[in-house]
Amino acid sequence: MIVISRAQLAYIALPSKAVITDVKHLSSYNWIEAPTPTIVVPGAPARWNPPKGPQQLAADSGDIYDAQYAARKLDCPLEPLFRSVHTEHDAFDLNAVDVVTDRGNIRKLLSFINPEHSDKYFKGFTIDVEVVQNTALFCRDEAVTAESGRDYGFWGHGCEFEKAYTVPRIAGSTAHHRVISYQFGGLHFLVRHETDGYVEDAGDSCGSVARAMQGLVLAPTTAPTRMAGSTLSVARGGEVVPLCATLEIKTHSLRRALAFSDLAARQLWVSQTPKLVRASHDQGRFDEPQVEDVTAQIQQWEAANQPILKRLAWLMQRIVVLAKASPGGRVRIKCHVPGDKLVISPYDGPKLLPADLYAKWTAKAPSSRPTSPAAAKETAENAKQNTKRVNGTGIGQSTAVTSMDPTAAHFHFGLPTPDATKGGLDKTPN
Template sequence: MEGIAVQIIDIPEDSPKAQNIEITNCTYIGSYNWLERDTPTILVPGSPPQWLDKPMPYHVPIDKGVICCDRNGLNMPNTILLPLVVAVNKTTEYNNLPPFDWASVDFVLDRNALRKLMRWSNGTAHDFRFDLQLAGEKTVLVNRFPLKVLEEASGFSSRHNFEKQSMQSLPDCSEHYRIVTLKEMNGWKMVVRFEVDAYVPSEDNELAPGARNPDLGIGVDTQFRAMSLSSSNQEPKVLNAQQGGREIPASALVELTTRSALSNTEGNVLNWRDRYSQLLFSETASHFLALHQRGNYERLEKRSITAPEFKNAEEDAQKDIQKLIKVLGLIRNLVIEEGKEGRLSVVCMDKVLSIHKKHGRESCLPDFMMALFESA
């Protein structure tokens, strides 16, 4: 690991008298799909894949070959937060809204970062790393450091082929990402990005204000908006943003899990505590569990966040969230103390969490975008 370890972080103790933290003020501010292009290109607002609700049972072949496990890291390895900022700015522009107030934000990060820190707090984390940078006077940029962006299929999972058979995506589109603000996390305003697996269409599924191209795959705007992203400490980059797709209400969003029915036995059930936080931090309405035997998908279990499994997991998840708040507060103080020129990393290895001071001064966003976080 590059840099010097400056602090080891201990897992916070439980706070039995602490009030529950309710994530109720979750507001959509942008979304995008990656388009299959030679030059990195996002479609804004894009659309999640549409759930087809095919009758079961049906067979799905085992995944083969190389699979992308982090599209943002693959397409923009040095500026993973860049498409997030571009998508939010383009969403306000396309919907004729005032510019988003980036200077008011306390954290910009992926939901994945919140979940990994929570897993660390309850002793179930794998190794991870996030790079940290101060933007403006108070905004902490949490730049996910992908340990891998491509991986060889395991030879046991059929998740990707199941998605291909069970959903319909916009033409030439890959993963869909949604961006929201959370305002109940210790009073902080957080901008959170997460991947959406699917959405369920319905007759009364109203489109959000300013939604465009309501028919999937039809009428996608052909105008590209190219931006040259260069700064003194980065190689020139280009990210294209194309308008198209439609905004989908949170009530229609689905988180999908595929699992072997043979492994889903008593004593080895799904970790509902972890799935609860996944839905909570993104205001995702539903969880689908697709059960199969050697690729023969036989049963689909649909649950809302109010299902008994999630209600039973809520108390333990709240303990994790309380610890998460304490760790984020510590991280935030260290980043602000380090200042705009400082660069830190959060590293988890063998379940030990530490803060490292980096030697380089590379920025995770180009200079003109860093300026968005300065107070007027």
């Protein structure tokens, strides 16, 4: 077991930079209401279609899905991600990917690194990590899959706002998810996230594609099919909406300002979502909201928050190394309230994917793992920066590792390292 405290982050040797590069859209899908878990690929997000003038909206009510896969009794939470990728890119090379994760996992690790990026309802978190060949799969373990406003006293107006200001594109849809790829901290990521909508007039670079999407609600074009050994059905339908047209919607009371820095840390930067609607209301009365292009602001936030993001890059690398060194290539990350420590331990729970998806790695020869020149340079710089050692801190001696290099794997779960009494450190999340 490895314990990582937030205090240890002050001692780590940081990489020279931590920026997202080489962003690409890979796939997308919609969950739809059906007797069994069913997705439509590529699906489509809801279309931004604001009514004219002020609107009075009711408060949200009923249950809100926090983890669609678990609420729908899906055995393997990451399965829809991989089904959508291989439906749209049958020959996609998973051997070239270092990390597969939901946006929420990265947000949780950011909140560990800097509590200011956490929300007031922080309850701790659990993330399971499984290594398949060279790829680390991150999957959150959620005890709560659907929540009610009764749990917090009041949910707000977010769902009712989306009903009034967007038009669904896929019949029976309950959510639209997207998978993007990018380089960060010397690692190649696949990141899944939910998207609230898209705008037709998204600018010259992608506006024509987005405008072509307007029209009637789309039905699946093929009957749902299911792989042997899977509980998930997949249908084809919808249209690909470019990343540059995607939209995040946030509602808030006039009495509570919604700072861009909070949104960037929690969602926009991780998913590289370029459009934002901040809709303010007075007891449910909304004035006409505006769509903001926040691409430049996301880049500015990234530049201004390098100390935090460098720690995130270092932490992600370290978690991957620990998972690879663990028996069976699997670990569980737990962060309890008040959220100032991560506990990383071996894990022997259910597999994260159906058997046929594991074959997507073994069916291909090991990839040469090509990276862009910028990513290759970043990896080399990070390795150089992280060769430093920090001793004499007296922190976490019973489970410490002696090197601050996130790629060092010379540790043993449950046993002190040879130099533990010298006070070597381990990493911290978020």
